[in-house]
Structures are given as structure tokens and as C-alpha cells.
Amino acid sequence: MxxxxxxxxxxxxxxxxxxxxxxxxxxxxxxxxSSGRQSTTRVKRSNNPPPGQSKRKATExxxxxxxxxxxxxxxEKAGCSAIYPVCFASASDRCAKNGYTSRWYHLSCGExxxxxxxxxxxRSHKDGYETFASWRKVWTSNGKSEPSLKAFMADQQLPFWxxxxxxxxxxxxxxxxxIQLTSSxxxxxxxxxxxxxxxxxxxxxxxxxxxxxVAEVSESWWHSMLILPPLLKESPAGAFLSAYYPDCVGMSPxxxxxxxxxxxxxxxxxxxxxxxxKFGRWADVLDRSEASCLSSPSVPGxxxxxxxxxxxxxxxxxxxxxPDMMELDELYEFPEFSRDPTMxxxxxxxILASWHKNCKEVLTAEKCAQHIIVRGLVxxxxxxxxxxxxxxxxxxxxxxxxxxxxxxxxxxxxxxSKKVIVIGAGAAGxxxxxxxxxxxxxxxxxxxxxxxxxxxxxxxxxxxxVGRGAQIVNGCxxxxxxxxxxxMGIRMHKLGERCDLFQEGGRATDPAIDKRMDFHxxxxxxxxxxxxxxxxxxxxxxxxxxxxxxxxxxxxxSGMQFSDLEEKVLQFHLSNLEFACGSTLDQVSARFWDxxxxxxxxxxxxxxxxxxxxxxxxxxxxxxxxxTNSPVQAIDYSADAVKVTSSNGSQWTAQKVLVTVPLTLLxxxxxxxxxxxxxxxxxxxxxxxxxxIEKIAxxxxxxxxxxxxxGADYFGHVPPSPEKRGMFSxxxxxxxxxxxxxxxxIMSGDAVSAVGDLEDSQVVDEALKVLRELFPExxxxxxxxxxxxxxxxxxxxxxxxxxxxxxxSGEAYDILAEDVQGKVFFAGEATNRHFPQTVTxxxxxxxxxxxxxxxx
Numbered sequence: 107m108x109x110x111x112x113x114x115x116x117x118x119x120x121x122x123x124x125x126x127x128x129x130x131x132x133x134x135x136x137x138x139x140s141s142g143r144q145s146t147t148r149v150k151r152s153n154n155p156p157p158g159q160s161k162r163k164a165t166e167x168x169x170x171x172x173x174x175x176x177x178x179x180x181x182e183k184a185g186c187s188a189i190y191p192v193c194f195a196s197a198s199d200r201c202a203k204n205g206y207t208s209r210w211y212h213l214s215c216g217e218x219x220x221x222x223x224x225x226x227x228x229r230s231h232k233d234g235y236e237t238f239a240s241w242r243k244v245w246t247s248n249g250k251s252e253p254s255l256k257a258f259m260a261d262q263q264l265p266f267w268x269x270x271x272x273x274x275x276x277x278x279x280x281x282x283x284x285i286q287l288t289s290s291x292x293x294x295x296x297x298x299x300x301x302x303x304x305x306x307x308x309x310x311x312x313x314x315x316x317x318x319x320v321a322e323v324s325e326s327w328w329h330s331m332l333i334l335p336p337l338l339k340e341s342p343a344g345a346f347l348s349a350y351y352p353d354c355v356g357m358s359p360x361x362x363x364x365x366x367x368x369x370x371x372x373x374x375x376x377x378x379x380x381x382x383x384k385f386g387r388w389a390d391v392l393d394r395s396e397a398s399c400l401s402s403p404s405v406p407g408x409x410x411x412x413x414x415x416x417x418x419x420x421x422x423x424x425x426x427x428x429p430d431m432m433e434l435d436e437l438y439e440f441p442e443f444s445r446d447p448t449m450x451x452x453x454x455x456x457i458l459a460s461w462h463k464n465c466k467e468v469l470t471a472e473k474c475a476q477h478i479i480v481r482g483l484v485x486x487x488x489x490x491x492x493x494x495x496x497x498x499x500x501x502x503x504x505x506x507x508x509x510x511x512x513x514x515x516x517x518x519x520x521x522x523s524k525k526v527i528v529i530g531a532g533a534a535g536x537x538x539x540x541x542x543x544x545x546x547x548x549x550x551x552x553x554x555x556x557x558x559x560x561x562x563x564x565x566x567x568x569x570x571x572v573g574r575g576a577q578i579v580n581g582c583x584x585x586x587x588x589x590x591x592x593x594m595g596i597r598m599h600k601l602g603e604r605c606d607l608f609q610e611g612g613r614a615t616d617p618a619i620d621k622r623m624d625f626h627x628x629x630x631x632x633x634x635x636x637x638x639x640x641x642x643x644x645x646x647x648x649x650x651x652x653x654x655x656x657x658x659x660x661x662x663x664s665g666m667q668f669s670d671l672e673e674k675v676l677q678f679h680l681s682n683l684e685f686a687c688g689s690t691l692d693q694v695s696a697r698f699w700d701x702x703x704x705x706x707x708x709x710x711x712x713x714x715x716x717x718x719x720x721x722x723x724x725x726x727x728x729x730x731x732x733x734t735n736s737p738v739q740a741i742d743y744s745a746d747a748v749k750v751t752s753s754n755g756s757q758w759t760a761q762k763v764l765v766t767v768p769l770t771l772l773x774x775x776x777x778x779x780x781x782x783x784x785x786x787x788x789x790x791x792x793x794x795x796x797x798x799i800e801k802i803a804x805x806x807x808x809x810x811x812x813x814x815x816x817g818a819d820y821f822g823h824v825p826p827s828p829e830k831r832g833m834f835s836x837x838x839x840x841x842x843x844x845x846x847x848x849x850x851x852i853m854s855g856d857a858v859s860a861v862g863d864l865e866d867s868q869v870v871d872e873a874l875k876v877l878r879e880l881f882p883e884x885x886x887x888x889x890x891x892x893x894x895x896x897x898x899x900x901x902x903x904x905x906x907x908x909x910x911x912x913x914x915s916g917e918a919y920d921i922l923a924e925d926v927q928g929k930v931f932f933a934g935e936a937t938n939r940h941f942p943q944t945v946t947x948x949x950x951x952x953x954x955x956x957x958x959x960x961x962x
Contacts, residue, residue: 178205183212185331187322191218195263196283197234198226213260215331216319216483228255237262241360249359250351260334261360264481267320268295269489275312278320278486289340292476323486335448336484342463342477343455345405346415347429355429356452361479405463411588411710412462415455422706424941425584429455439498453478453488453495461505466593468512469505471496501960503541503953508590509725515546521960522546527750527758529738529777530766532560533719533945534933536726537952538764538959543730545960550758551730552750554737554902558727561768561903562945564718565893568805569846571718574895575906576945579715581708586949587715590722598713599819599842606815607678607822610879615675615824623672627679630656638697648912649699650691653680674824681825681832684855687909688797688943691855694909701916705940714819716842719945737902740778741765743929762929762959766952769936770796770904783926790921793914794936796905797943798898799854800861802873803840804889806847810881815839823876832857834876849877858898866894907943908936923951931955 181191192204194217202220209221227234238258245253245261266287270277275297281287285301298311322328337353339361344352352359404410415429427433432440432447436454443450456477461469474496475489500506500516515522524547528535531553542549557563563574571577579598582588591598607615633656634649657676661667668676680691687694715722740751747759771777772791782788815821820838825831832855840848851873853861861869870892878886897906910916919939925931933951941947 179207179210181210181212181218183331183333185327186212187215188218191220193218193220193223194265195219195223195226195259197263198222198232211256211259212331213256213264213333214483215322215328217264219259219263224255227258245359247359248351249353251353251359257334260482261337261358262481266481267483267485268292269475269486270295270297270312272296272312277312277314277316280317287479289476289479292479319483320486323483324490329442329449329487332484332487335446336452336480336482336488337448338452338456338477338488339479340477341452341456341459341479343415343429343459346459347455349418350429353448355455356448357455358480408463409588409592411582411585411592412465413583414458414462421709423583424581424706424708425586426706427454427458435502436498440494449484449488449491450495453492454499457492457496457499457505465508465510465589468510468516469496501545501957503950503957506544507541507953508586508593509540509722510544510593511728512544515544517545517960519546522548524548524762524959525760526550526762526764526959527552527748527760528764528766529741529750530554530560530934531558531727531732531734532766532934533562533723533948534935534937534952534955535560535764535766536723536730537949538766538933538956539730539732539952540726541953541956542959545956547960549731550760551732552736552738552752552758553732553734556734558732558734559720559723560766561897561906562719562723564720565803567893568803568840568848568891570841570848571716572803572840572848572850572893573715573718574801574893575897576719577715579713579946580944581710582713583708583710585708585710585946586953587719587722587946588713590725591715594722594725596715596717596721598711599716600711600713601819602817604818605820605822605836606818607675607824608814608880609671609674609824610826610876612880612882615671619672620675623668623675624679626660626668627676630660633660634696634699641697643697643913643915646695646697646913648692649683649687649694649696652696653691671824674826677825677828677831678822678835681835681855684832685799685835685852686943688799688854688905688907689795689909693795693911695912695914698910698914698916701910701919702940702942704916707941708946714838714840714842716840738767738777740780741930742780743927744780748929762931764931764933764952764955764959766933766948768796768903768905768934769794769908771902779930787921787924787926790918793911793918794922795909795911795914797907797909798858798904799852799906800858800897801850801852801895802834802869803848803850803893804870804873805891806849806889807887809844809847810884810886811837811839811849812844814881814884821880823880829856831855833860834873837877861894862898866892869894909943923954925955925958931959 178190181188190204191210193201193207195201196203198220200222202222207220207222209224210218211221211224212218226232227238229235238255241258241262242253245257251257265283266281266285267278268281268287268291270279271294277297279295279297281301291301296312297314336356337358338356339358341357343355344357347355347357352361413423414425414427416423416426429451432443432450436450437444440450453474457469457474460474460477471489471492474492478485478488478492480488496505497517506512506516526542526547526549528539528542528549528551531551535551535553536558539549539551559575561575564577565572565574578601579585579587582598588598607620609615630653634652637652637656684691687699736752736754736756738750739753741763742749742751743763747761748763750758750760750763765772765777767777769791773796811821818839819842820836822836823834825833825835833853834851834857835854836852838850840846840850861872864872870889874886874888897903910918916939919937919942922932923937923939933948933955935942935944935948935951938947938951938954941950
């Protein structure tokens, strides 16, 4: 940032300003004025002077130059295009106006104030000093930047600029000094309109020329000549960022009163992101001690799950941005803001806040522009930059996303010529196709099944919606699933924390025993974490083996011995670990079983989608060109265009192809690639495991469990032996309102193979045996209806979700996500290192690839 010292020095020592067209208005409400470059050049007479007058003429010219030097003074800011500055302030009776002053103070090319007006506010004996002092007191109490007089003039004295809203005009006009710009005025302004009961008389005001200075704002050099960055007033982001210094997040301290008195809550230049508990993936089952975070400020009318900004000293949350810092991809896209990101942060924070305040409508530049309240020509610059920032955030899926329906493309025309084929109509494929369609890209979606959804498949045959696949949302804060529910007006049922554990025989387990064994379970995993710190990939071991080894060593060294019940409760916790991994622990990597927990995960409530995920995916699919019963057999990307062939011989061509099929189909080479996929990608594909869990849902004639469960959303089953671990470990009540009697349970680990060869009726019999053991005091009736999933035998899935096999690495997810030659792209939960194994992760991978394909 340049200081006042950069403009010191006398006129003879000042460097000559570059020749650029420029003009400054001589004062509020006055007519336009050019830069006047030719006004000091005398018009020569056509006749030549008499021979004896040449010497006298030269002397007169020198004297006139001296008089001109005394009459006018240039801006001493190197590179400033204003040859004859004009004082915008007109505060002092001795204001230089457009005449001579001992020093011009530069705010931008086209905005200066004279030394006399500087003294008017800065000198304690002058009339304006109290005004400046009062402002400085407010600025100092709320802000972090220096309360200089230049900052005061930019924040309080510069006139506002506003753009005519007539489509055939769109000219910028300078408001008179007494007019305060508001968002409503900016949204409705038209040239010559009545403002503060003052109407400009005369012919059509739109026909009047635009101030010459406005054209300069569009020049690439103009922004670099700003002395102070723009600080917005009344920004929509203000309600979200009350714990930050306003001037650190692009807002004015004079227009954003501080609501937080504790200095330690202020945002510092750097803040560490702390990872969550390692059990976030299955926290809907057992996590009863979620890490506490400093909650985001409450914004009236806002969905509580919308927390787009990190708060000071807050633990890591997924899909949050630092309001006081640019992200790496933002710096790559907008390198011109790397030295001073204030303008970008002001615009980005405004856009993000506006979107979360109303996510049901497309956020446009016009809607955002009316909230850019800042004095001076820099407002013109902010509005001009708005389009770029808005398009970037739209392409990234930060705004204008979810199930939003659009009437016209969200991105400029250069994105419309591309054609993309998406293979697979699951959450990832539908997310990508919806994004690309909204961008204006031509998309065809090919699905092997006769339905959309992939591993999301909801069943309504039991009287309530039951997800044969996913149905629970783990952590709703900033989760795109919560966003889509808000857009569609769908309520999610918050799952309670209570999960009583019942032993066979019907006895409830003492909560103290459950808590003690939960502690030992976590301690074992902590030791696994310590063990892996200095281990290479070749030294990896199965997670189950390490757990048993650590448990054995602990018991030997401590001399403790777990009771029979304690051992069974530990097995219960291990069954939930297998549920989380989708595999028996002897296949899971001890080094990378929780690889995604190194990144910020979704926090907040865990919820049950009582209407299921399918309602969201069908909304995403509306208006898309989807070809079902079209299993893809081959992808040929050897030429410029990519050719896709289905098993029935149909062919499609496009510039890009997105593959979103499950990991198992890639492992089995269900799709032939020409040329073959790179060896690096093939190795990554086979280093991941295809996890599998199965579900059973039972509809009963009555809710026999109510009196014992007492309103809990689920209850646990303590396995009678290690061999029974994972067989119906947790039962979920799928009708929280209590009108229907439907229970759902999970089979994981070795239980999956144990039921693999059983008939559905036999699996039901096994579940009923368990329930009758848990509720011996009740008569557990036979179910009215039921279903048992068979994902392992589903030809187009053969899995539930991925995990890292022993000897593998979390990096495999990133390698799977890499595109091939900018033509073949990949999405799906197995390509999302941050959020694998979830519908959320699959959806976000589709959004990610849509952004990549649009950018390439």
C-alpha cells in the first residue's frame, strides 16, 4: 500500500504522467470536463510573426509557462492520467477546485482532493476536524487498518456512482454529494430520476454522455492505481462475519459495527484447521461426543445448516471458506488480486452470503451489484469485476447449484459449444449433468439400468420410504444434500444421540460399561494412528490384525482383563467400524483406513431423509437427456472426438466423456478403453476395495419396541459372540412420527457372506430371532412385509462403497479423479478423497468434474 510520502516532492521533480484520456468532474452536479491537455497550448495564428519579433515571442512563451505552472499543478502520483486534477471534496472555503494547490492527494485516476481540503479535516483548529475525529474513533474501535485521512475521504466524502438500469442505456452517473446510495436506489436508478425530491430537468437524460473517467476504469492499469481498496457498506456478508475485523473481509468499519467485544475472537492472518473425530463417517450410529466448535452467528431466516464462512478459532468444517483469505484456486484464477485481495474478498463474500440467503433462485450479477455500496469510481470497477467472480463461483459449484432450475445458461457463450457424455445416472452423474446443463453445455446421460439413482434406490412398499441404499446424511452443516432439501422444502429428521445397547435376553447394557469400552475402542485406534506415523506403504498391515495386536499388548501390560460383557460390547464397536469401512477389518489398510479424516469433514446434525434420496436425484434429472437401458461397452478416445459404444451397438460422440460407474466395474474392465487407461490409474483402481453391506427392512403390525426404546431413533444389539459380529448390530426406527412400524438393520463384515446364500425369508427369520431375544417381554409378531438387499449380486454395482485395501493409499482416490488427455473424466464416491463412501461425496465429485470440463 502506498503512503502519502509517495506523492511528496515539488512539481519540477515530478515525473510526467503517461498520456491517457482522462477527465474529472469539477464538482458535484457540474458538467463533464475533459482532461484539458490542450488548454495550455496556445492556438497559433496562421500568419508568421515579423522578423524582429521572434526573440520577444520566445520570452513571452516562457513567462506564460511559468504562469501556467503557478496556476495548475499535476498529480504527483507516477502514472496518474489526470493532468489537471479536480478536488472532489470542496470542503474548505479555500478549496482549489480545479486550480492550483500545493499538493494533490491521489485516491484513483480521476479522484483527487486538494491540500486545502486535507487541512480542513486534518488540522485540529479547522471546522472539519471534529467530523474526521468522530469517524476515526468509530473506525479505530471496529477496524484494523490505519484511520488515515485518505481512508476518511474515500469512506465518507467521495461521491457515489450508480448505473442506469435501462437496458439500452447502462451509463454510469455520479450522484451529488448529499445523496446516499442504497441498494434500493441502485436497483431502480434511471438517468434523470427524482432523487431526494430533486429531478434533473431537460431532455432525455440517457442521451447525455457518460463521464470520460468511467471508460478509464475498464483499463487494465486502473485498478493498480488505486491507493485504497474498496470497503463495502451494508454488505449481505456482514451478518455472517460479525466476529471479523470488517476491513479484513472487504467491509467498511464505519458501516459495520462490531458485535463481538472479545479480542480473541477476531480473525488473525492465519488459523489452523483442526480435523474432526475419526468417527465422523458412522457418527449417526454411535458418535455421542462431537467436537464442539464456535458456532456461526445466527442470521435471521437462514437455514441453520448454512455456515459458508469459517469463524475465528473454529474447528475445521467442510466446504467453508476463509473470508479474509483467497483459496489457491481463486489465486490461480485471479492473480491480479494476489498482492491485495480486498476487492476480491469483498465481492466473493457478498456473493456467497447472498446465495445462502436465497438459494431457491438464480443469483445474478444484477442482484449482487445493488448491494455493492462503496463511494467513488471503484464502485464501477467492482461491478465490472462482479461478472468474472460470479461466473467462477458458479462454475465451481459454490453458488447457483443443487436442484436449481435455470431459464438461461449460467455461463457465457464460450461454454455452450461443448458436448459431453456422462456415463452413469447415479448421484455423481446426475450432479455433473445438471451442472453442465445449467452452464449451457449439451449433455447426454447414459444409464445401464432401467432407472436412475445407481446405489440410491428407495422403496415405498412398507408404508414409509426405506433406502435400499443410502438414506442417512452424516453432518448437515454446508452439506449439499441439506442445500437441496432447503431448495425443495424437504424437512430432514434429526437423529438423536441416544443408542441403548441391548443384550440377548433383553437386558439393557449399563451405560458406564458402554462408555468404558467406547474409550478403550478409541484408545486402540489412537495407538494404530501412532503406529502408522513412521510406517511406509510396504509396511502396511490389516487393520483387524493391528487392533487385535494392540488389544493383546494392552491387556498383558496393564494386567487388566475384560469381562465377558465388556468383550461383547467391544465387538459391537468393532462391528460399527466394519460398517463404516464396508468390509471385514482383515482387508482394510491400517495406515489409511480413515484417510479422509485428515481433511475437514461435515459437522452438525446427522439426519434421516424420511423422503429418501431419490426425490432429490429425480429433481436433479428433470430436463436432462437420459438414455436408460444403455450399458456402455467401450470408450474410444484415440481421436479428437470421443466415441462411446453401448452393448446394443449404439454410438455417441462428444468432446468429453465423464465416467461415473462403480469401482467394481472399472476393476472388472466392464468398459474397454482405447487407448488403455494409464498404468498409474489402473494401479489405483485395484488398490481400493469394493466394500459391501446389506440391509433388511421389516414392517410390523405394531410398534412393539416403543415402551422399551422410549422415542430413540435407534437401538443397538450386543453380539453374543465375535462370530455374530455385524449381524443386525443396529436397528433404526424409520418412522420417527410413530405412525408406521418399520425397522431397518444392517449386515456388515462377515455377516454379509453369512447371509449371502440364504433366502430372503431365512434372513428375516434370523432377524426375528434377534428381536425376540432383545424383547422377550414383548410378543414380537411376524412382519407384514419386508425386503432384503442384494447389492453384492447387483450386476451394475456389486458393491456398496469403497475402502483402502491393505497396502493401498488414500492417494488412489485422487489418482482415480485425474482426467485422461483432457477427454475422459472420472467421478463417483471412489474418486472423492475428502468424502468417500457417501452420496454427498459422489454428488460433489460430479460438481467437481463439471467445473473441470467447463474450464478445459
